[in-house]
Amino acid sequence: xxxxxPGFLRPDPIPIALAHGPLLEAxxxxxxxxxxxxxxxxxxxxxxxxxxxxxxxxxxxxxAEPEALGFVLARAVAGEGEILTIATRPDRCRxxxxxxxxxxxxxxxxxxxxxxxxxxxxxxxxxxxALYEGRGFVFQGRRKGYYRRGAKRIDALVLSRTIGxxxx
Ligand SMILES: CC(C)(COP(=O)(O)OP(=O)(O)OC[C@H]1O[C@@H](n2cnc3c(N)ncnc32)[C@H](O)[C@@H]1OP(=O)(O)O)[C@@H](O)C(=O)NCCC(=O)NCCS
Numbered sequence: 001x002x003x004x005x006p007g008f009l010r011p012d013p014i015p016i017a018l019a020h021g022p023l024l025e026a027x028x029x030x031x032x033x034x035x036x037x038x039x040x041x042x043x044x045x046x047x048x049x050x051x052x053x054x055x056x057x058x059x060x061x062x063x064a065e066p067e068a069l070g071f072v073l074a075r076a077v078a079g080e081g082e083i084l085t086i087a088t089r090p091d092r093c094r095x096x097x098x099x100x101x102x103x104x105x106x107x108x109x110x111x112x113x114x115x116x117x118x119x120x121x122x123x124x125x126x127x128x129x130a131l132y133e134g135r136g137f138v139f140q141g142r143r144k145g146y147y148r149r150g151a152k153r154i155d156a157l158v159l160s161r162t163i164g165x166x167x168x
């Protein structure tokens with residue numbers, strides 16, 4: 001797992017609130033548009049954030065006015081957690097942001113009583129797959145043509161991992 005550069009990343013991501021909708025839209029668009037994927041709108045984020053069992057965190061750099069580096073949105077219901085989306089600012093990738101957000105999500109899942117964490121990842125998304133596989137996620141299934149990229153269809157891989165009592 002990547003260790004964040006000292007001083008680069010606050011170790012305690014900020015819980016997501018409704019006021020963060022426009023920020024989530026901007027971060028999501030910056031991370032997913034280079035992949036040719038549709039960004040989610042502020043309204044979509046507000047709907048998700050208001051749903052039962054949905055939680056999320058924003059990773060920030062230290063400072064008087066913290067700079068947002070990335071975020072995760074997840075849901076925990078009936079003993080199962082699911083990552084809805086996770087994104088790091090493209091100019092801040094590979095510095096431990098995604099790993100920190102994943103770790104915080106696992107810890108929060110414990111608080112919600114979830115024992116397994118699921119997610120979907122595009123088969124051709126090598127950075128995300130490396131992140132997940134490095135943190136113990138294993139293949140569960142495939143959704144054929146789940147993602148649309150222009151005229152192309154890409155399969156989604158469903159991955160999961162068991163969550164230990166301490167969120168490890
Ligand atoms: C996937 C994503 C969230 C990773 O965030 P990140 O902040 O770069 O992650 P980290 O710095 O914590 O990297 C952790 C591990 O992920 C893997 N990884 C991250 N970026 C990688 C890249 N470009 N190539 C290969 N592996 C990569 C590595 O295993 C890395 O560990 P290492 O640096 O010790 O080798 C980020 O690339 C992103 O936002 N991508 C666009 C949106 C997206 O695809 N989200 C996931 C949808 S399922």
